[in-house]
Amino acid sequence: MWRSSRRRAESARERLRLARELWGWGPHRRQREWFCARAQVRVAACGRRWGKTEALAVDVATLALAEARAGRDCRQLVVAPTEAQARLIGGEALARLQEAFDREGEHTAGLELTHRREPMQITVAPPGAAARARNVKKARGQGPAVSRILCRTAGRDGRSLRGLWAHRIVVDEAGYVPDAVLTDVLLPMLTDVGGELALASSPAGRRGVFYRLFAQGQAVAPPAPNSGGAGRKGGRGGVTYQSFQCPSSDNPHLDKAFLRAMAEELGEASFAAEYGAQFVDEGGAVFREDDIAACLADDPRVSAAAGDLVSAPSAGRLYSVGVDWGRRRDFTVACVLDATERPARLVGLWRWRGTGWEAQAAAVARIVAAFSPVRVLADGNGVGDPVAERLSEAIRSVPAAPNSGGDGWTPPVERFVFTADSKQRLVDGLTLALSARALTYPAHRALLTELRAFEYGPPGPSGRAPMAARGGGHDDIVMALALAWHGAPTGAPPPPSEVILLGSQAGLPGRE
Secondary structure: OOOOOEEEEHHHHHHHHHHHHHOOOOOHHHHHHHOOOOOOOEEEOOOOOHHHHHHHHHHHHHHHHHHHHOOOOOOEEEOOOOOOHHHHHHHHHHHHHHHHHHHHHHHHHOEEEEOOOOOOOEEOOOHHHHHHHHOOHHHHHHOOEEEEEEEEOOOOOOOOHHHOOOOOEEEEHHHHOOOOHHHHHHHHHOOOOOOEEEEOOOOOEEEOOHHHHHHHHOOOOOOOOOOEEEEEOOOHOEEEEEEEOOOOHOOOOOOOOHHHHHHHHOOOHHHHHHOOOOOOOOEEOOOOOHHHOOOOOOOOEEEOOOOEEEEOOOOOOOOOEEEOOOOOOOOOEEEEEEOOOEEEEEEEEEEOOOOOOHHHHHHHHHHHHHHOOOOEEEEOOOOOOOOHHHHHHHHHOOOOOOOOOOOOOOOOEEEEOOOOHHHHHHHHHHHHHOOOOOEEEEEHHHHHHHHHHEEEOOOOOOOOOEEEEEHHHHHHHHHHHHHHOOOOOOOOOOOOHEEEEEEHOOOOOOOO
């Protein structure tokens, strides 16, 4: 085994002192318990703002530095659903290490820090050791001692991970990594060296490998004093497991008023999962977990910005836009699909709240001007009716963006009228798209949360089971995505009773 449980505990205490001396980092109580766990496999179910990214980055950075100082070979692999998420931890670890090396103190004496960006890799080693190690044909653990941190995306099938190995694997948002990547790609990497595995994620329901490993660490008698969670020894090769439930309220720096506001906004079930770190039963989920996971795709052309998904439009592509208008506490959401070929790709997702209807219509109009889509489908119920009219007017008044990928086409705004029947058909279309793998999207947290929380309620007097977000949560992204898919160029047009063309754009000729 790479490290005994005793050595892991001693190393954690030493590295906490190192983090305090180098960066003044003092973990809150639960972070310390996670940091000092002795188990070979650690699993943490974390609420938002608990401090997961910070704890993982400090953990990775201090181990890299401590092992390099001790002259021991160490390879850590940081994995996340997308490359951007893996880089988030790698980037913070690199920033902390760079700060330590800039001080030129005793902790970095005789070592050098190097890194590359594509793919991201951080190296801490004696000067020239990394270059010598590359030129030595050696078995694992032999040759010059080098401490490395590799950051990779899990992707859909773990293809970019195959052939790698590590002493220690850290998986961020493990609940959103496909099960097959965890079981068939990552876990086998640890067998040769008796390595360690750290999984941290917001809960994604009572399913999947992440939940099973979390449960495995809980399925024992109460933990020993100061152990920081339940732990058990068992499984293949006497592997030890320790799991932690880390609600947002553990963080003493988090405003309690903020948590109360989130509880009111999200509803009981969504708040329990997002901030309470609880595994909420999926119940009558509309979208199958296997389908949700299979449609994940790390798209380098799409970037995350302030919670949105943004990409540059390209000429000659066939786009469709779906818009769901927010009411009261809901978000207004616009989704853009590139439906030029199958699978279609989600290339844009924007959310607004707390702004007036005029501003929202103008924002959507700018998106339409940039992408010049074939179709724009907008929620046309209630307040959505006059707002869709405003959108139609705003589109005519916004000139095409200079970098527009479109050809100047001004699409008609189609108002989608929601009824029990039309909503059922709309959602059925999205369900079939996911099951047929005809649609892909990046690992956008709010999108995945809404897909997983969208469920059937108890049947009404008509016998029909209504569909909505669990526990009064949000379903705005689901509806906008369903509308965009419904308007995808190769999809079947909706029945005339459900779509009304607005303003002077009705009856415009089709796009050639």
